[in-house]
Amino acid sequence: MPASLTLAFLPLLLPLWLFQAEPTFEIPKRNPYTSAADVERGARLFRTNCGVCHGPAGTGGRGANLAQARLRRAPDDQALFLVIRQGIPGTEMPPGWWVLDDHEMWQVAAYVRSLGRVAPEDIHGDAQAGSRLFRTAGCIGCHQVALEGGRVGPSLTGIGLRRGVSYLRAVLLDPASSLPEEFLQVEAVTADGKRITGIRLNEDTWSIQLRDLSDHLLSFWKEDLASLEKQPGRSPMPSYRGRLSDQELDHVVAYLISLK
Amino acid sequence: MKILIGMTLAVFVAHAQVTFERIRHAEREPGNWLTYSGDYSAHRYSALDQITPQNVKNLRPLWVHQIDALDKAETTPLVVDGVMYVTESPSNVVALDTRTGRPMWSFLRAVPKDIRICCGQVNRGVALLGDSVFVGTVDAHLIALDRKTGSVRWDVTVADYKTGHAITAAPLAVKDKIVVGIAGGEFGIRGFVDAYDAHTGKQAWRFWTVPAKGEPGVETWAGDSWKTGSATTWVTGSYDPDLNVIYWGTGNPGPDWNGDVRAGDNLYSDCLVALDADTGKLKWHFQFTPHDVFDLDSTEVPVLFDGMFQGRARKLVLFANRNAFYYVLDRETGKFLHGRPYAKQTWARQLDDSGRPVRVPGMEPTEEGLKIYPHPAGGTNWYSPSYSPKNNLFYVAARESGGLYFKGEADYKPGAEFNGGGMRNLPGDPGFGAIRALEPTTGELRWQYELFSPPWAGVISTAGGLVFGGCDEGYFFALDSATGKPLWRFQTGGKIVSNPISYLSEGKQRVAIAAGHAIYVFALEQ
Numbered sequence: 001m002p003a004s005l006t007l008a009f010l011p012l013l014l015p016l017w018l019f020q021a022e023p024t025f026e027i028p029k030r031n032p033y034t035s036a037a038d039v040e041r042g043a044r045l046f047r048t049n050c051g052v053c054h055g056p057a058g059t060g061g062r063g064a065n066l067a068q069a070r071l072r073r074a075p076d077d078q079a080l081f082l083v084i085r086q087g088i089p090g091t092e093m094p095p096g097w098w099v100l101d102d103h104e105m106w107q108v109a110a111y112v113r114s115l116g117r118v119a120p121e122d123i124h125g126d127a128q129a130g131s132r133l134f135r136t137a138g139c140i141g142c143h144q145v146a147l148e149g150g151r152v153g154p155s156l157t158g159i160g161l162r163r164g165v166s167y168l169r170a171v172l173l174d175p176a177s178s179l180p181e182e183f184l185q186v187e188a189v190t191a192d193g194k195r196i197t198g199i200r201l202n203e204d205t206w207s208i209q210l211r212d213l214s215d216h217l218l219s220f221w222k223e224d225l226a227s228l229e230k231q232p233g234r235s236p237m238p239s240y241r242g243r244l245s246d247q248e249l250d251h252v253v254a255y256l257i258s259l260k
Numbered sequence: 261m262k263i264l265i266g267m268t269l270a271v272f273v274a275h276a277q278v279t280f281e282r283i284r285h286a287e288r289e290p291g292n293w294l295t296y297s298g299d300y301s302a303h304r305y306s307a308l309d310q311i312t313p314q315n316v317k318n319l320r321p322l323w324v325h326q327i328d329a330l331d332k333a334e335t336t337p338l339v340v341d342g343v344m345y346v347t348e349s350p351s352n353v354v355a356l357d358t359r360t361g362r363p364m365w366s367f368l369r370a371v372p373k374d375i376r377i378c379c380g381q382v383n384r385g386v387a388l389l390g391d392s393v394f395v396g397t398v399d400a401h402l403i404a405l406d407r408k409t410g411s412v413r414w415d416v417t418v419a420d421y422k423t424g425h426a427i428t429a430a431p432l433a434v435k436d437k438i439v440v441g442i443a444g445g446e447f448g449i450r451g452f453v454d455a456y457d458a459h460t461g462k463q464a465w466r467f468w469t470v471p472a473k474g475e476p477g478v479e480t481w482a483g484d485s486w487k488t489g490s491a492t493t494w495v496t497g498s499y500d501p502d503l504n505v506i507y508w509g510t511g512n513p514g515p516d517w518n519g520d521v522r523a524g525d526n527l528y529s530d531c532l533v534a535l536d537a538d539t540g541k542l543k544w545h546f547q548f549t550p551h552d553v554f555d556l557d558s559t560e561v562p563v564l565f566d567g568m569f570q571g572r573a574r575k576l577v578l579f580a581n582r583n584a585f586y587y588v589l590d591r592e593t594g595k596f597l598h599g600r601p602y603a604k605q606t607w608a609r610q611l612d613d614s615g616r617p618v619r620v621p622g623m624e625p626t627e628e629g630l631k632i633y634p635h636p637a638g639g640t641n642w643y644s645p646s647y648s649p650k651n652n653l654f655y656v657a658a659r660e661s662g663g664l665y666f667k668g669e670a671d672y673k674p675g676a677e678f679n680g681g682g683m684r685n686l687p688g689d690p691g692f693g694a695i696r697a698l699e700p701t702t703g704e705l706r707w708q709y710e711l712f713s714p715p716w717a718g719v720i721s722t723a724g725g726l727v728f729g730g731c732d733e734g735y736f737f738a739l740d741s742a743t744g745k746p747l748w749r750f751q752t753g754g755k756i757v758s759n760p761i762s763y764l765s766e767g768k769q770r771v772a773i774a775a776g777h778a779i780y781v782f783a784l785e786q
Contacts, residue, residue: 048669052446052682056629056666061684090330092380099676181688204733205712206749232688 031077033106042111045104058115069116069161080109121165123254130255133248145259152199152213153237154180160260168253175237185231186210191224278340278388280435284501291764293339296385296430297644301564302498304646306762309723310769315784316726316738316748322783323361332757333774336385336430339763346779350381351397353405358765365410371399376424376675378446385430387438389458394438396427402440402456414461423674424449430496434506434537437464441493445511445557448488448678453508455540465540469493469510469528477527485522488672490514491529495559495642505543506535507577511557515670517625518680525550530558532579534594544594548581553624554607555636556583561644569597569701578700580645580656582638586703600703602696603639603658607632625665625681635663636683644718644759651741653697653706655727659714661691695719695729695739707744718759728771730756736773752780
């Protein structure tokens with residue numbers, strides 16, 4: 001059989017899924033379906049098709065937490081659409097095109113984007129003054145911004161994308177009121193009586209790894225410790241109630257919000 | 261000269277057929293691991309006793325086989341006459357030399373891109389019979405390979421993968437047939453157990469786990485809901501050669517979390533079914549969770565056990581169910597004899613005299629999400645328990661965690677997920693795990709060893725007096741099978757989502773486990 005004839009038959013021999021798997025049209029850079037009705041329909045589709053892994057409100061479970069302003073695998077609308085459409089090879093994220101048409105996938109994308117949005121709130125303080133306070137009032141000793149600062153507390157790089165004004169103000173006044181899910185303070189006592197307070201980095205049945213409040217990385221076999229106390233709901237961060245004036249708190253919050 | 265004799269012997273042994281009689285009497289050759297659960301009774305017990313509580317501290321990795329695939333390695337290796345047969349994601353088979361870990365052949369199965377599978381393109385192992393190796397594939401084929409070359413003897417389509425069918429379970433070789441279960445419980449398929457002629461691949465029988473219109477049991481499904489009833493069969497069952505009965509667990513009814521569209525008990529979902537091995541005819545069934553709305557598949561391994569029950573010698577089947585209850589049934593009749601929780605549960609008050617759960621009103625998924633124990637992953641899951649005749653104990657890797665259960669819409673589209681809701685882990689409360697040793701006929705706890713996380717790995721017990729298990733944080737470990745005392749551990753570097761085995765190589769006991777994306781084999785340091 002001549003080569004040209006073989007080639008002519010090739011499309012007929014290839015299974016249909018080869019064509020379905022790759023989008024055959026140009027994908028818009030921006031989501032064309034973002035009306036309130038689209039988001040609402042997207043939410044319903046999300047609960048039925050995505051909620052099983054990502055949680056019905058997108059806050060994560062077996063799959064990633066999608067309620068954040070920046071999604072690592074989906075920096076823009078086009079990337080988000082492609083993740084939904086094609087899935088993520090090598091993970092349990094399946095291709096959405098088996099189940100949804102393109103219009104529906106854009107609606108899901110619109111809903112997912114809506115999850116990460118923080119409602120705009122009035123900012124009263126001055127970010128510049130807040131930046132100075134952040135460096136003089138002790139914050140930077142424990143929190144990183146970019147590569148500057150301590151590492152005992154969660155990094156605040158990009159915190160303005162993830163948290164709102166009232167949330168940040170509340171946490172400054174009562175730090176333990178909302179700790180990150182993975183954040184756990186522990187107190188370990190060694191066999192020779194040394195008492196170490198730190199933040200858990202990792203743990204298993206037999207060992208625990210932590211960062212103490214002086215930024216040392218430590219690892220212990222549990223059987224070598226005299227005691228190990230987990231202190232959920234506790235934080236080494238002091239309340240800034242009374243330490244900073246109302247106006248100063250506003251400045252710090254304004255600074256944090258500016259970190260995007 | 262010695263070497264020459266050794267080589268001749270090796271060549272001779274490698275030619276021996278894996279006959280049904282050999283598998284039936286697996287206890288006569290504890291140096292091999294001939295079938296998924298070690299023997300037809302599914303004891304996952306090794307009669308090897310070289311590794312003991314006294315010397316297990318000297319256990320070291322002997323070799324590691326890296327798997328070139330990113331999905332979970334759930335395989336149980338089989339070992340016969342110096343060769344280990346391992347499956348790799350998605351549906352590949354590799355034959356490894358048990359002495360060196362070096363591959364002798366591999367069978368690479370190209371699978372379509374659009375496989376529909378809920379929980380990873382995984383495979384839990386092969387079956388051996390005669391001169392063939394049998395593997396199920398994620399695109400729902402059953403394939404027979406030449407045991408010495410890996411070349412395809414036959415390849416049959418069991419079902420259409422485009423509607424969500426897949427095979428992840430190791431097949432079970434029974435007499436001259438290969439029995440295989442189907443996955444797809446999140447896609448509204450209609451489940452079945454199939455048997456194929458080992459020589460030709462011709463279908464011998466099919467038992468539908470959801471009755472069709474006109475068949476007994478269909479009245480337990482409202483309207484046409486039986487058509488999307490799921491009740492899949494994705495974990496290998498066990499077999500009683502004397503009764504000639506196959507015991508196989510069935511999965512959740514579809515859709516998982518919304519039972520409104522399928523009022524009724526939904527037979528034979530969440531059941532243990534007893535099937536005639538020659539015909540596939542149903543002998544009896546026992547339903548653990550009638551009208552399940554929690555995704556509590558009964559696809560755990562049924563453990564066959566002959567023992568005294570209330571003063572009478574009986575043939576029993578022991579079953580640690582995902583629904584957090586432990587059951588003792590008469591395996592000749594299916595009669596419920598005893599049951600009690602082995603892990604925390606809040607969905608049932610108790611089991612009544614017939615073994616039927618008395619439900620707690622209101623304990624069901626809601627639109628807002630309701631906290632219920634156990635987590636949908638269960639008090640245990642597909643990974644294997646073990647029974648040790650040495651200690652007369654039943655070992656189970658238990659999960660202690662709750663979940664938030666959500667009810668949602670359920671629109672069936674062929675090939676699309678058909679969940680009717682979803683689940684979430686309890687925020688800030690990941691739970692924990694435990695290896696538990698239960699008295700087999702009462703389910704009473706004899707000892708337990710707590711684990712940091714709810715596990716995804718099964719256990720093996722040995723005549724040496726050990727229980728081996730694995731955990732999410734990558735440790736493979738050994739406990740004293742009489743007391744639960746931890747004796748040894750090794751950090752494999754990857755989450756363990758598989759079952760251990762034990763075998764002999766060069767006259768020495770080995771222990772093997774799939775961990776992360778590798779097979780680890782351990783031996784006593786000389």
